[in-house]
Amino acid sequence: MGNLTGLLFAGGLGFMLLTLAGGLDFGTPPMLVGSEIQAHAPQQTGAVNIVTSVVLGYRAIDTLGELSILFAAAVSAGLILGRRHTTAGTQTKGGFILYTGGSLLFPLMMTIGFYIIFHGHLTPGGGFQGGVILAAAFFLPLLARPGARLHHKTLSLIEGFAGASFILVGLLAMMEGKAFLQPLLVQDTLGQLISAGTLPLLYLAVGLKVGAELASLLSRLIQTEAPQ
Amino acid sequence: MTSVFDPELILYTTAIGLITIGLAGVVMSSHLFRMVLALVIAEAGANLMLVLAGYRWDAVAPILTSLSEPAAMVDPVPQALVLTAIVIGVGIQALAVSLLIRIRQRYATLDRKEAAERMDSEIAASMGAARDVSQDAPLGERPLPPIPADQVNMRGGDAP
Amino acid sequence: MNAYLVLTIALPLLGAFLLPILMRSSIAIALWSGPAILIYGCWTIADIWLQGSTQPISIAIGGFAPPLGINLYIDSLALLFAFAVQLLGLIFWPFTLDQDSARRQSLMLLLVAASTGLALSGDLFNLYVFYELAAVATFGLASASGSSAAYVATLRYLILSGIGSVLTLFGIALIYSKTGTLNLAHLAQLAPAQLNDELGLTAFLSILIGIGVKAELFPVNTWVPEIYATASTRLSAFLAGLLSKLALLIILRLLLLIFHQPEAAQVLLILGILGVVSGELAAWRAKELRRMLAFSSIGQLGVMFIAMALPDGAGVLAVLALAIHHLIIKSGLFMLAEDWGGAIQRLRGSAKMAPLGAALFVLFSLSLVGMPPLPGFWAKFTLITELAGQSEPLYLIGLAVFLLATVIEASYLFRVAAILYQDAPRETLDHEIPKNEGLSLVTATLFGAGLIAAAVMIAPVGDSLNTIAVQVQDIDLYISTVNPGGSQ
Numbered sequence: 034m035g036n037l038t039g040l041l042f043a044g045g046l047g048f049m050l051l052t053l054a055g056g057l058d059f060g061t062p063p064m065l066v067g068s069e070i071q072a073h074a075p076q077q078t079g080a081v082n083i084v085t086s087v088v089l090g091y092r093a094i095d096t097l098g099e100l101s102i103l104f105a106a107a108v109s110a111g112l113i114l115g116r117r118h119t120t121a122g123t124q125t126k127g128g129f130i131l132y133t134g135g136s137l138l139f140p141l142m143m144t145i146g147f148y149i150i151f152h153g154h155l156t157p158g159g160g161f162q163g164g165v166i167l168a169a170a171f172f173l174p175l176l177a178r179p180g181a182r183l184h185h186k187t188l189s190l191i192e193g194f195a196g197a198s199f200i201l202v203g204l205l206a207m208m209e210g211k212a213f214l215q216p217l218l219v220q221d222t223l224g225q226l227i228s229a230g231t232l233p234l235l236y237l238a239v240g241l242k243v244g245a246e247l248a249s250l251l252s253r254l255i256q257t258e259a260p261q
Numbered sequence: 262m263t264s265v266f267d268p269e270l271i272l273y274t275t276a277i278g279l280i281t282i283g284l285a286g287v288v289m290s291s292h293l294f295r296m297v298l299a300l301v302i303a304e305a306g307a308n309l310m311l312v313l314a315g316y317r318w319d320a321v322a323p324i325l326t327s328l329s330e331p332a333a334m335v336d337p338v339p340q341a342l343v344l345t346a347i348v349i350g351v352g353i354q355a356l357a358v359s360l361l362i363r364i365r366q367r368y369a370t371l372d373r374k375e376a377a378e379r380m381d382s383e384i385a386a387s388m389g390a391a392r393d394v395s396q397d398a399p400l401g402e403r404p405l406p407p408i409p410a411d412q413v414n415m416r417g418g419d420a421p
Numbered sequence: 422m423n424a425y426l427v428l429t430i431a432l433p434l435l436g437a438f439l440l441p442i443l444m445r446s447s448i449a450i451a452l453w454s455g456p457a458i459l460i461y462g463c464w465t466i467a468d469i470w471l472q473g474s475t476q477p478i479s480i481a482i483g484g485f486a487p488p489l490g491i492n493l494y495i496d497s498l499a500l501l502f503a504f505a506v507q508l509l510g511l512i513f514w515p516f517t518l519d520q521d522s523a524r525r526q527s528l529m530l531l532l533v534a535a536s537t538g539l540a541l542s543g544d545l546f547n548l549y550v551f552y553e554l555a556a557v558a559t560f561g562l563a564s565a566s567g568s569s570a571a572y573v574a575t576l577r578y579l580i581l582s583g584i585g586s587v588l589t590l591f592g593i594a595l596i597y598s599k600t601g602t603l604n605l606a607h608l609a610q611l612a613p614a615q616l617n618d619e620l621g622l623t624a625f626l627s628i629l630i631g632i633g634v635k636a637e638l639f640p641v642n643t644w645v646p647e648i649y650a651t652a653s654t655r656l657s658a659f660l661a662g663l664l665s666k667l668a669l670l671i672i673l674r675l676l677l678l679i680f681h682q683p684e685a686a687q688v689l690l691i692l693g694i695l696g697v698v699s700g701e702l703a704a705w706r707a708k709e710l711r712r713m714l715a716f717s718s719i720g721q722l723g724v725m726f727i728a729m730a731l732p733d734g735a736g737v738l739a740v741l742a743l744a745i746h747h748l749i750i751k752s753g754l755f756m757l758a759e760d761w762g763g764a765i766q767r768l769r770g771s772a773k774m775a776p777l778g779a780a781l782f783v784l785f786s787l788s789l790v791g792m793p794p795l796p797g798f799w800a801k802f803t804l805i806t807e808l809a810g811q812s813e814p815l816y817l818i819g820l821a822v823f824l825l826a827t828v829i830e831a832s833y834l835f836r837v838a839a840i841l842y843q844d845a846p847r848e849t850l851d852h853e854i855p856k857n858e859g860l861s862l863v864t865a866t867l868f869g870a871g872l873i874a875a876a877v878m879i880a881p882v883g884d885s886l887n888t889i890a891v892q893v894q895d896i897d898l899y900i901s902t903v904n905p906g907g908s909q
Contacts, residue, residue, distance in 0.1 A: 036289055043285035050277045051270075053595075053623055054310075059269035060318040063601030066488050067315065067336035074337075075325060077485070083323040083334070087341035091490045094430075094482050098538070098550035099345045099352075101434055102557050105531045106352035108441075109561025110359040112524045113572070157322065161348060189441055196438035200431050212484035213427040243348070250355045257362055280591060287584060293576060300583040307590035314598040339597060342546055346590060349553050353583060356560055360576040367569040376573050383570040384650045388709040388764060 078216050079229035080154035088159070089235045093203070093214040100196055100239065103246045107192070110250055114257045127177040135177035142170035150240035154229040160236040164243025171248045175255065183252040188245045195242035202231050202238070272313055279306025293364065293371040297357045304350045308343050315339035423469060423478055426495060429462040429503060430541070433534035437527040444523035455526045456514055459533065462507035470500055477892065479543065479606075479903045487543070488604035488905040494543035496899075497889045498741070502540040502670060505748065506533055509663050512752075512864055513655040525565055532558040532659070539667045543903060545596065545603045548671055549589055552632065555664060556582050563652040574647035581644050582634050589631030595624040606903035609678040609896055616679060625680040626688065629672060636668035637722045639696035646703075649715035654861075657711070658755035661718045666744045669722065673729055673740060678896055683732070690730035690815055694822050696723025701829045710758045710765055713833060714751065720826055721747050721789075727819045728804050735807050738890040742800035745886075749875070750785050750797070753868030757782055759861040765837055770845025778862055779841045781869045786834035788872055790827060796875045799883060801827070 070091060071083055078086035088096050127135075146166035153159030171183060203214035211217075218230040283303025287296050315336030323337035365371055368379055436458045443451035477496035481487060493499075510533035515525045531554060538551035564575040597603060599620055600611045608616070616624070634641045649657040676685065700720030707713035725743050728736035757778055761768055772779035788797035808820040875882050892898065 039285055039289045043281045043288075046284075047277050047281035050281075050591075050623070051274060053620055054273040054277060055270060056620060057273075057595075057598045059273070059313065060316055062315055062317060062336050062598065064315075064317075064336050065601035065607075066603070067338050067601060069489055070337060071323065071334055073489070081325045083325070083337040084340045084344070087337050088344060090483060091485050092338075092341055092345075092547070094491050095341075095345050095547055095550050097431075097434065098535075098547070098554055099348045101437070101531055101534070102349050102550070102554050103352045104438065105528060105554060105557040105561060106356045108524050108527050109356050109557065109564065112521055112528075112561055112565050113356075113359045113363055155324075157324065161344060186445075193438045193442040197435055200435045200438070203431065206484075207424070207427075212424065212480070213431060213482055215484035247351075250359075254355070254358060254362065257359075280587060283587070284584060287580060296580050300580060300587070303584070303587045304590075307587045307594065310591055310594040311597070314594050336601075338603075339594075342593075342597075345546075345550060349550070349586075352557060353553070353579065353586075356557065357576065357579055357583075360560075360564065360572050360579065363572045364569070364576060367572065377577070380570045380573040380647070380651075383568070384647070387568075387570070388650070388712070388762070 078232060079218050080232050081229075082154055082156065082159070084157075085154045085159055085229075085232060085236070089232045089239075090216050093235070096235075096239065097199060097203075097214070100199065100242055103243065104192065104196060107246045107250050110253055114253050131177040132174075135174040138173055139170050142166055142173070146170060146240070146244070150236055151233060153236040153240075154232050160239025161243055163236075164240040165247060167240065167244030168247035168251065171244075172251050175252055182256070183248060185249060185252075188249045191241055191245040192249070195238045195245065199235055199238040199242070202234055206231075272309075272316075276306050276309040276313060279303065279309065282306075291373050293373055293376060294361055296373065297354065297361065300357075301350070301354060304346075308346050308350070311339050311346065312343045313339075423495070424480060425465055426469065426503075426541070427480060427482060427493065429465055429507065429537050430534050432458045432461065433530040433537070437530035437534070440527045440530065441523045451523065451526075452518070455530055456511060458530065459507050459511040459514070462533075462537070463504060463511065466500055466504040466507065469495075470504070475888070475892070477898065477902045487903050488602050488607040491542070491544040491547045492604070492606075492903055493541040494605070494899065494903060495541060496892050496902075497885075498670070498893050499540050501745075501889065502667060503537050505663060506536040506540060506667075509659060509752065510536075512867070513659045515653075515655065516860075521565065525562065528558045528561045528565075532562065532664075536664060536667055539671060543605050545593055545605060545608065547603075549586070549593060552589070552635070552668075552671075553586060555667075556586070556635070559656070559660065559664070562656050563648050566651060566653060568651060571651040574644070574651045578644040578648055581641060585631040585634035585641060587631075588627040592624040592627030592631065595620060595627070599624075602905075604903065604905050605674065605678055606900045607905035609900055610905065612679045613681070617682065621680060622682050622684055625675070625682070625685050628675065629685075629688070632668050632671055633692075634668075636665050636672060636726075637696070637719050638726065639692045639699065639719075639723065642696070642700075642719050645719055646712055646715045649711055650709075654711070654755050654759040657715070658752045661715070661755060662748045662752035665718070665722055666748055669725055669729075669740070669744060673737070673893075676729060677734055677737070677894060678899060686730040686732060687815065689726050690819055693723045693726030693730060694819055696720065696726060697822050697826045698723075701826045705829050705833045707833075708764055708766075710761050710768075710837065711755070713765075713837070714754055714758055717789075717830065717833075718747070718751055720830070721751070724804070724823060724826070727823060728807070730819075731807055731811070731816070734894040735810075736804065737894055738887055739800065739804040739807055741886055741890055741893075742796075742803055742883075746788070746796050746800045749868050749871050750789050753781065753865045753872070754785050754789075756861045756865040756868065757785075765840055768837070768840050769843045772842045773845070775862070777866065779838075781865050782841060783838050784869055784872065786838055788876075790831045790834060794876055796872065796879060796882070799879060 070087060074083045074086040078090040080086040146163045149158040149166060150160055150163035206215040206217055207213050216230050216232055280303050283299050283306060286299025286302060290296050290299060315338060317333065317335045320333040320335045323334040361371065364376060368376055370376060436454055440451055443454060475497060480493040482491050515529055535551045535555035535558060539548060539555065542548050542551060560575050560579050564571050600608060600615050602608060630641060637645050697720050700716050700723055704713050704716035704720060707716055725740050728739040728743060788795035791798045791801040808816055
């Protein structure tokens, strides 16, 4: 009975919201800010990918905030799950194919991950996407060989220094007399691999941080499973 | 609102449908893990709603291809916002899962009512009881109570 | 000089990232770096305050003029709360040293950075990001006590807060779809023309419920008694004292700048009344001091929502006065409760063992109820005069509920005070009676001293609050300071 009322309520709410959303002009957004950004982004940030210039330029502090959220989640998970790791000796090994496949894929995934990070200002992709691939590269061997362990100390070093360097790049701009997190433009050609001033550096920091954060989160989760 | 098969209405229906399904799921499910999953669904709906806010007909992805004559591009801002929102969601989900693991280890159940009842009785015990169950006792690891073998696979043991 | 204000957000984040690494190489440096960062933050804000310029300023982050980039909007109110965040972060700093110190201090720094961002940011989505950061840091700190009950309470809080963030995101998506901007000043310009309809109202309600989770708004406050009972008292004091006020502040800003519909105010009024009724009744029934304080803070925030619902910003002064008053009182009371855990009946005879603690409790209670010379009276008096001046019946109901709540409040607070001053049962040994001592008593005394100072200087304090309230209501000033789109 309670479920039925719940469903009816949810359905009613959904219908109401839908009627509202139907009133929006879909496909012709106002783009007040959007079109301004499109017009100015290449000159102001030097990035061809305008989403990148929004993520690392116009809304860089949002990105800093979300890195901090990921960091806070990883630290909290560490607090909750603790440092003790169960001995993985009892767990069954993955098969030969899985194991070899994981090892073979590792360098490939690293390459793709870094490629995506370094081309974040040119093509779709960037620090987050590349970072996730990096984390997957480290995580795959872990799945294939449950006994293996990630080096948490190194991971937390990367986490800390990558996050700190994002802020330090921002502070560097302040020391040059500009605003916090203002992109430092080096005169270069738009669309080249080495262009867009400090943005690729920021994306590298983002990618490393996301990769280290996710890898440590996942390995923590997998290692605290099964307390028998 | 002309017809149900209007493309715009389908997209909005998907987004709002995901949100309502998710919210209803959170309210109605009796298993903590399913509540977290329902939350993930609702978040996906909200993210879709956000990305729809910047869509334009006949426009390309916001990446400059030729400097001389830029084509019409979709709004880049919502895409950046969604990127942020997704990462935030991932962090919160990972945290939720690690809490779930611990609760499962301590209580040997993830049933919503049962966990809430045991929490309530634990809080009540700590309030009525003597000083030695201080809330601010030294933090950190405490030994896990063993999970009785016969309870491991009882209600709420594993996802259905 | 003003540009350094952004450091009050950036430096705590930097410290949080580096603390776990520092802790491994040098514990001494690591232990002092957190407090040092917070002291620097206090100093920076106080420095700007002392410069004496009351004109609000807007700092564009990344050098991108709003509305393209994100800006910090700094007026007296924002400065006041940013200062309170840094100071309370210092006061409630988790000094305990064990294997998890680095993590807890990191999370505390993240919480401080997020709260400062909430006080200063002038962008809707940026507020959402800082709000989520504060939420995640809170989850970590709340579960740090390691008890099973804390884990369940945190997970339930996380799920509720997740619902809130979905709704907030939905509201933001609606607003962006309609207006195409996220800057608060820009939205304030566009709102009368574009958001003055059902869509705007829906967006407001979504965001209200979303942000309301932290502001202990009526239907989404079930986490309050659970978290305050399982988390450390210092965290509870920070959450009840400060973070709830920051969420309130955001709702106030949104209401004043963007959402002018009368329906929005009515919803706030009704939710506020329900919050007062449910909170105070539950507090009256509570048998434990911390639980009582948790429920009473729901009631107090309900009162602030009632004040916020007054039309044309008439209640802004009352909201500010109540909020700051409650910030001091609740922090102090929670610090007293740190040593007074357990059933209230066990506190008999505490007054003899800890006369200062008991006296402070009576002082805080008197001010909370609204005894004339104390600041609480003036805060409540402002609200009563404003409410009584309204002609709509709903406001008069609000007034009646508010007065009734004061009576209930007095009844349960003085019940505790009476127990404190009773003689202990004869068979109880002296050391069994809980008494306040050490750091928590010192902190509570600090808040008590602040309260008395405010009572003595009530005229200048009232005047400066009034100036702040007038400044907050000045929408044109907000818009012209940020100047969205003017500098293209």
